[in-house]
Amino acid sequence: MQSKLKFVGLVVIVLFLFKTASAQQKVIDSIQQLLNKEKSDTQRINLILQLANIHRFSNTDTSNMLAASALLQSKKINFKKGEGFALHTLGIIQEFQGNYDSALHLYQQALQIFEKAKLKKGNASALLSIGGYYYYQSDFIKGADYMLQSLRIYEAIKDKEGQGAALNNLGSLYMDKKDYPNALQYFKKALAIKQLLNQGRNLASTMNNIGNVFYDTKKMDSALFWYQQSLANAQQFENKRGIASASSNIGNIYFDKEQYTAAVTQYEVALQIDRDRNDQEGIAVNLINIAHASVKLKQFDKSIPLLKEGLAMVREIDYKFHEQNALKYLAEAYAGKGDNTNAYNYLLQYINVHDSVYTQESNQRVAEMQTLYETEKKDKEILVLNKEKEVQRKTNIFLIVLATLILLLGLILWNRYRFKQKTNRLLAEKNSELQKLNATKDKLFAIVAHDLKNPLSAFRSITQNLSDNKLQISKEEIDFFIGRLNQSANQLYDLLQNLLNWAISQIGKLPFVPEKISLADLANDNTRLFENNLLQKKQQVTVNIPETLFVWADKSMIKTVVRNLLSNAVKFTPEGGQIELCAGEENGEAVFTIADSGIGIEPADLNKLFKVEEDVTNVGQSSEKGTGLGLILCKELIEKNKGRIRAESTAGQGSRFIFALPLADN
Incomplete structure (x- = not known):
């Protein structure tokens, strides 16, 4: 059609x-x-x-x-x-x-x-x-x-x-x-x-x-009415493409009514317009339609060159639907001429193209067309064979039909098996996504229950003491309470900042603006942020990073990563401990390390870091434990900058957090 x-x-x-x-x-x-x-x-x-x-x-x-x-x-x-x-x-x-x-x-x-x-x-x-x-x-x-x-x-x-x-x-x-x-x-x-x-x-x-x-x-009268309305409108506004389309479709109506000569007239009107407009698809379709009508009129010599021209054009624009039609009509035209070799060749090409779009139907048609070819071959042999061959011919036909039925049954069973496999894979993917969503939900609840609770409880306790004893509190006690309030406020701010960045990252809205960054400047800037904490805990920080080492990354993201890792180092390193920030070039990358002499991490706990589904609130021996949100955020930000991050630690001997980023020159 x-x-x-x-x-x-x-x-x-x-x-x-x-x-x-x-x-x-x-x-x-x-x-x-x-x-x-x-x-x-x-x-x-x-x-x-x-x-x-x-x-x-x-x-x-x-x-x-x-x-x-x-x-x-x-x-x-x-x-x-x-x-x-x-x-x-x-x-x-x-x-x-x-x-x-x-x-x-x-x-x-x-x-x-x-x-x-x-x-x-x-x-x-x-x-x-x-x-x-x-x-x-x-x-x-x-x-x-x-x-x-x-x-x-x-x-x-x-x-x-x-x-x-x-x-x-x-x-x-x-x-x-x-x-x-x-x-x-x-x-x-x-x-x-x-x-x-x-x-x-x-x-x-x-x-x-x-x-x-x-x-x-199949409501042909209604279809013809609307095509004629379309044609009249297109002619009124000199819409050549509309005229071509309506004319071609009116030709289809005549074709279905077996008025093939009238159909060709309509197709030729459309073809001329499409040639004027250089509409490759329109030219190809109308060439194929004219040829198909010519096949019906038994004008095989006229139809074959038209079909070959149309076939070449639809192959050039890779339009499979029209390609399979052209191949099918070529098979019919050659069969009409009695050229069964060409008819069979084009029939096989038609089946192959059809198979690329409709796999299951195509496999069935391969068997059917092979059966058709063998049957026609047997029919011709019957003309020259004696009656004794009749039984053998029927036996062959029976075997072919049986093979076709077996093939169809096998295809049905295979497709059912493939469908079941696909369904199982889909269920597994959905279950995995659900587990990740549950882990994210649990992580958020853990943050609210753990990290938010401590600073807010401190706020409440301090303000309660100030309210109850405002007349008896000494200046030293006020200074103490102010220090505690400042510490709690900083903890709460850092937590909310990490939570906000992580949430933005989860929904894919975190802006990513890579640029050339000095790791030395980044380390020094972050170290200055923790001067008060370092003095309070009498900790020493060493920065050993070449001034000439630059990376290509988002400055805000990497600054957040270094701040989180340095905050953890200060938190989990006892008074008088050592913290070192160093970086260098390895294998075409910049490798940044933050090492501390803190409490370290057990091997079993080390594998839980950077994973949203793991509970790390019990990791470590420090009183300043956390939910691990900062490390999860660090991993996401480093990977967004095409980098990698890992941790190395031995319980009681400190920890090393290492990340690698692309060099700016690369």
Whole structure:
């Protein structure tokens, strides 16, 4: 069966849609007059893009030239809106011409510009076009995702025009999934919006798609009505692509009614327009359709070169659906000529292409077509063999049928086994994700129950003492209480800072700005932050880092890592202890080490560090224990900077925390 031409992905948002039903040339002349008078650079670019979007329906070369000019001028004046819409229009033209990969690249460039410039309407239009690309590649899940993202943005900004285009494309996607009630619902909503906004130029595509729904559901009279409505609208607005699409689909109606000559006439109208527009897909599809009708008319010599030309084109644009049709019709044409060798070769090619899209169905068809070939071969042998061979022939047929049934049964069992395996893997993945979520939840509760409790209890105790004994407290006691309050406040601040950074990291919103960083400066800055703590505990810190050692990383993140590791070293090192910060270059990386002479960590506890699912509140012998959130945050920040972190320790002999980062020169 011939392919129906559909407006999917190609029904994108035009920058400036026109509210009148004037003829195309009148609109072009009007815009040209405005362009000649306009002095503002940005407004001139907008007008050029309007012209480009009008011409893309009738003259893609002119449209391409105008859009390229708008892109160049936008870049010169740093006009991001114009640059984004120019790239988007160039992508639409590439899609019209069947260059889908080039179109996707241009859409993605436009999307990046729209997102950075926070242009929601442009963002939605690019998402809709990307969804159309994935639809054409038969990736319906990705296609639907991008289209729904686009529709949500259009609804949020109350853009009715955009909603109409998105609804139209979603309808096409549902139609390909054979969900015809939903498809028709989306198409009619899109048509109502376009009629409400008087979008005469864009009605043809939606009318065409409504006709496709009725065609697929075998309601031929309704399908013909909507195709004719689409054709009339496209002719009114000189929409050549719309004329080609409607003509081709009307040809399909005639084909199904076995009026093959009338079908060829319609296909040839569409083919001529597509050649004028250099629409590679349209040319290929109509070549294949004309050839198919010619096969039905037994014009095999006419059909074969047309099919080969169409086949070469669809292979070039990698359109598997049309490729398999061309191969199938070539097999029919050669079979009609009695050339069974070529017929069989093309039949095998058809099956291989079909197999790449529909694996299970393809395996079944391989067996069926092999059976068909063997049966035809036996039929020819019967003409020359005597009656004694009849029993043997029937036996062979029986064995072939039996083998086919066994193969089908094996395929069914294999597919059930594969489905079960896939389901089990999915369940295992979900269970793993659930365990991680539970560990994260437990970690948060542990922080609230452990680290928040101590400083807040200290606050409460001190303020209670001050309140109860405010008249009897001496200056020395006040100084003592103030020191305790300051210590508790610092502990609470550090905890909340780590908790905030970790939470931001979990949701992927932590800004990442790598730059060239001096590790020596970073170590000295962090050491100064702990001067009071070091003096209070009479600890000595040694910094041994070359001034010439630089890394490429986010300064804020690495500063947080060093601060956390140094805080732990001060916390778990007794009075009078030693702390050393050193760094050097090893194997093309910068390796930073913080070593202390503290209490150390047991080997069993060492493996629990850096893991969110582990409980480390009992690790170590110090009275200043923690939940381990700081180390978890350190690991995430180091890995985000393409580094590694590890710990080495022996109980009673201190600990060494070591991380490696890329050198700035690398």
